[in-house]
Amino acid sequence: MPNSDSILLKADELGRIEIVERDGVRVIRRDIRAARWWARAFARRAAAREARALAKLAGIDGVPSLVGWDGRELLRGYIAGLPMQQAQPRDRAYYRQALRLLAQLHRRGIVHNDLAKEPNWLVRDDGRPALVDFQIAWTRGRRGRLFRLLAREDLRHLLKHKRTYCDHALSTRQRAMLQSPAPHSRLWRATGKRLYKLIARRVFGYWDNEGKGRVRD
Ligand SMILES: Nc1ncnc2c1ncn2[C@@H]1O[C@H](COP(=O)(O)OP(=O)(O)O)[C@@H](O)[C@H]1O
Numbered sequence: 159m160p161n162s163d164s165i166l167l168k169a170d171e172l173g174r175i176e177i178v179e180r181d182g183v184r185v186i187r188r189d190i191r192a193a194r195w196w197a198r199a200f201a202r203r204a205a206a207r208e209a210r211a212l213a214k215l216a217g218i219d220g221v222p223s224l225v226g227w228d229g230r231e232l233l234r235g236y237i238a239g240l241p242m243q244q245a246q247p248r249d250r251a252y253y254r255q256a257l258r259l260l261a262q263l264h265r266r267g268i269v270h271n272d273l274a275k276e277p278n279w280l281v282r283d284d285g286r287p288a289l290v291d292f293q294i295a296w297t298r299g300r301r302g303r304l305f306r307l308l309a310r311e312d313l314r315h316l317l318k319h320k321r322t323y324c325d326h327a328l329s330t331r332q333r334a335m336l337q338s339p340a341p342h343s344r345l346w347r348a349t350g351k352r353l354y355k356l357i358a359r360r361v362f363g364y365w366d367n368e369g370k371g372r373v374r375d
């Protein structure tokens with residue numbers, strides 16, 4: 159597949175996501191140059207954040223490898239599979255492995271922060287989970303109260319998807335956790351990232367035009 163033969167996955171104000179081939183290997187390209195001028199600074203910061211997160215997560219199975227980031231295009235390793243809303247994972251093993259994957263992220267000081275969205279969860283061809291889209295991840299590694307709060311939200315979002323597709327496998331503890339969301343006021347005070355998301359959704363309207371995946375929050 160020559161570079162001109164890219165496959166477009168998504169295009170919005172923040173740029174384009176395509177599958178391209180580099181040196182004979184399939185990669186996912188996020189092209190910031192395709193962002194609208196007024197969104198470009200935001201898009202670049204988000205891509206830089208994603209690159210930082212991927213670098214810290216290097217070697218974890220289920221996270222794309224960071225192939226390159228030059229301030230204009232971000233290249234991530236391609237992961238063969240389908241987004242959650244298409245694959246609809248009903249196997250409890252998927253959720254067990256997803257829990258383990260989240261624990262690995264959190265151990266490295268990364269919180270994903272955007273896991274309510276099904277398109278950010280992949281079901282690989284062999285049925286195992288993978289995570290993409292670390293644009294609004296927490297990457298600075300400090301693990302205080304806020305880190306724990308956000309990490310718990312990551313987990314709660316996974317449990318919501320489990321409730322949708324594999325409800326009978328929820329444990330009592332998991333059901334209890336689903337019923338106790340972090341108070342929004344605390345999250346709002348704690349981080350501007352929620353604000354980003356709200357603006358993104360309300361004003362730009364772009365935030366989830368990918369494949370009609372549901373957002374649970
Ligand atoms: N490494 C990857 N391997 C396979 N598919 C991917 C990969 N990265 C992204 N995708 C697909 O492209 C979609 C958009 O990518 P994503 O990083 O979520 O962009 P955005 O930040 O615009 O939502 C994802 O929902 C997923 O379906």
Ligand SMILES: [Mg+2]
Nearest residue numbers: 277278291368
């Ligand atoms: Mg996404």
